[in-house]
Amino acid sequence: MTGLWPAGDPGADVALLAVQAALAAEHATVYGYGVVGAWAGDDARDEVRRLLEAHRDQRDGLRRSVRELGGSPVAASAGYALPFPVGDAISATALAAVLEDRLAGAYADLVRAGDGEVRLTAARELRRAALRAARWRGSAVALPGLAEFAAPDGGG
């Protein structure tokens, strides 16, 4: 089976590291959406489930890509520290936006590290993460995925 991320030069350590980082970010996102789903409320439940599925697929594709690049995929952590306490629909929605922000960062780095199809696929995933973050937040950031340009007042 071909991975979502076409294999590149097996010697490309930088690209492999960046794919691993994206995989780690998807692991964290899958975990985080579980928390989001528990608190997001009935209105958002279907969408959270759909997005959770999408992120699982994405994670599986990245695993395959790591193997194609000759690496062994990083595993999920046993647990993740949430950036802030989540206990209602508002904080759950805010968490979903932060998850997508961080994912956008991993994909932006993969754009830099990869070339060819890997780079373009990463650019498209960056766009998707930015769109989902905007959906949860109701607003857009100036430069998705580029933490060095993030506004100092994150507004959490």
Add this chain to the structure above:
Amino acid sequence: MPCELPRRTLLAGGGVLLAAFLTGCSGPSPRQAAERAERSAGARLLREETEADSLRLLARYDSVADTHPELAERLAPLRRNVEAQLTALTRSSDASPDPGGAAEEAPAEGGGRDSEERVPPEVESEPDAALAGLARAESELAGRRLEAVAEAPPELARLLASLAAAGATQRYLLDGAVPEDDGFVLDGAMAQGEEET
């Protein structure tokens, strides 16, 4: 890897080979090569075009808000983002100056370089049409920037990919539509393939 030329190239012309040898393989580390790529003439041109596009987009936001003051509040955060993007682009240009002539740079505030961009774009007389026009402009620009990602050096590619993502997002906030192949990303979003044209 840049040093490995196919055998046919080796036989084709000694001059080309020598030139490749001098420019690509005479010792710079991959990091130095990457930094040089960020400063190449092509990358510089791409940065300048990207900046000019952002200036035009900013002017369009201003024209729409001037013509339709009732939209100004809604457009303000989106306009601020375009402004922040311009600042980032300028910073990125400063970080990768032309190796030859840094002197010719440094245009004064409001200087001649962008006077051409200062002609206010025409704005539709209906507010809804003006918003749709802005959405189209964001989407079209985002599509072009995504395409440019392929050929850009790594740092610039990362910036362009972020700008492309930002443009698609601004467009989504303007008219609720997302790029055609992202239709599944959001519930209830209209997938439109505007940018593919």
